[in-house]
Amino acid sequence: MTLPEFGSGKQEWRKHLVSRRKAVPAEVREAEAQALARSAAALAWRAATVCAYVPVGSEPGSLALLDELRSAGRRVLLPVVTGAAPLDWGVYFGEDSLVPGPHGLREPSGLRLGPNAVANADAALVPALAVDQRGVRLGRGAGHYDRSLAGVSGVPLIAVVRDEELVDLLPGEPHDVRMTAALTPGGGLVTLSGM
Numbered sequence: 318m319t320l321p322e323f324g325s326g327k328q329e330w331r332k333h334l335v336s337r338r339k340a341v342p343a344e345v346r347e348a349e350a351q352a353l354a355r356s357a358a359a360l361a362w363r364a365a366t367v368c369a370y371v372p373v374g375s376e377p378g379s380l381a382l383l384d385e386l387r388s389a390g391r392r393v394l395l396p397v398v399t400g401a402a403p404l405d406w407g408v409y410f411g412e413d414s415l416v417p418g419p420h421g422l423r424e425p426s427g428l429r430l431g432p433n434a435v436a437n438a439d440a441a442l443v444p445a446l447a448v449d450q451r452g453v454r455l456g457r458g459a460g461h462y463d464r465s466l467a468g469v470s471g472v473p474l475i476a477v478v479r480d481e482e483l484v485d486l487l488p489g490e491p492h493d494v495r496m497t498a499a500l501t502p503g504g505g506l507v508t509l510s511g512m
């Protein structure tokens with residue numbers, strides 16, 4: 318599958334990236350999820366609190382990644398969708414603590430910490446369809462993360478993508494919050510230029 322042409326819009330990129338993800342064989346997905354879990358656990362962050370997400374469908378990652386973070390002593394926060402507003406956050410206490418949310422998502426069942434929890438986190442693993450070398454991230458197109466991360470500063474923002482989803486250049490808009498790094502199965506943590 319060739320990449321969308323230079324100048325293609327976000328919708329074209331999304332279509333391409335989603336269909337490419339759907340074509341990834343289950344065993345490759347599983348191997349990539351394991352690699353991501355190992356990398357996440359090995360990150361030498363002094364990150365007491367890490368925002369993360371429960372992968373849905375063909376998204377990279379797994380609950381194993383969240384469990385590795387917990388085993389490494391991190392407090393793991395998960396997003397809660399509250400409409401067209403910044404995401405709320407709750408603590409991950411293991412698979413059994415998750416409840417069904419919209420879009421086939423699983424969400425934390427306990428106390429809501431409020432949208433500001435991400436600004437006080439020590440790092441955030443952010444779901445993405447792709448990210449470019451500048452840190453421009455392409456999400457699902459609802460703006461949940463852009464609204465949630467606008468104004469957040471000093472928190473490493475790490476887009477979790479498959480290796481081929483770290484690309485040279487994505488279409489960016491002024492509201493797109495730049496990622497500081499990408500976490501990929503093959504490359505581990507890759508720092509992005511922010512330029």
Ligand SMILES: Nc1nc2c(c(=O)[nH]1)N(C=O)[C@@H](CNc1ccc(C(=O)N[C@@H](CCC(=O)O)C(=O)O)cc1)CN2
Nearest residue numbers: 370371372373374375376396398420421444457461462
């Ligand atoms: N895992 C995860 N959690 C997240 C996000 C995300 O992108 N991924 N979000 C980011 O903003 C927010 C929720 N937004 C979402 C919006 C749409 C879909 C979605 O289109 N789901 C597909 C099924 C999944 C698939 O097969 O890939 C669907 O409903 O058809 C998922 C999450 C907060 N939590």
Ligand SMILES: Nc1ncnc2c1ncn2[C@@H]1O[C@H](COP(=O)(O)OP(=O)(O)OP(=O)(O)O)[C@@H](O)[C@H]1O
Nearest residue numbers: 454455456457458459460461462463464467492493
């Ligand atoms: N800071 C913001 N405040 C209000 N609306 C916003 C903000 N950022 C983005 N939006 C709105 O969200 C919509 C989707 O934006 P965009 O296409 O960049 O989403 P995305 O980054 O792919 O998705 P997401 O952030 O949910 O993962 C846009 O219509 C945009 O106007």
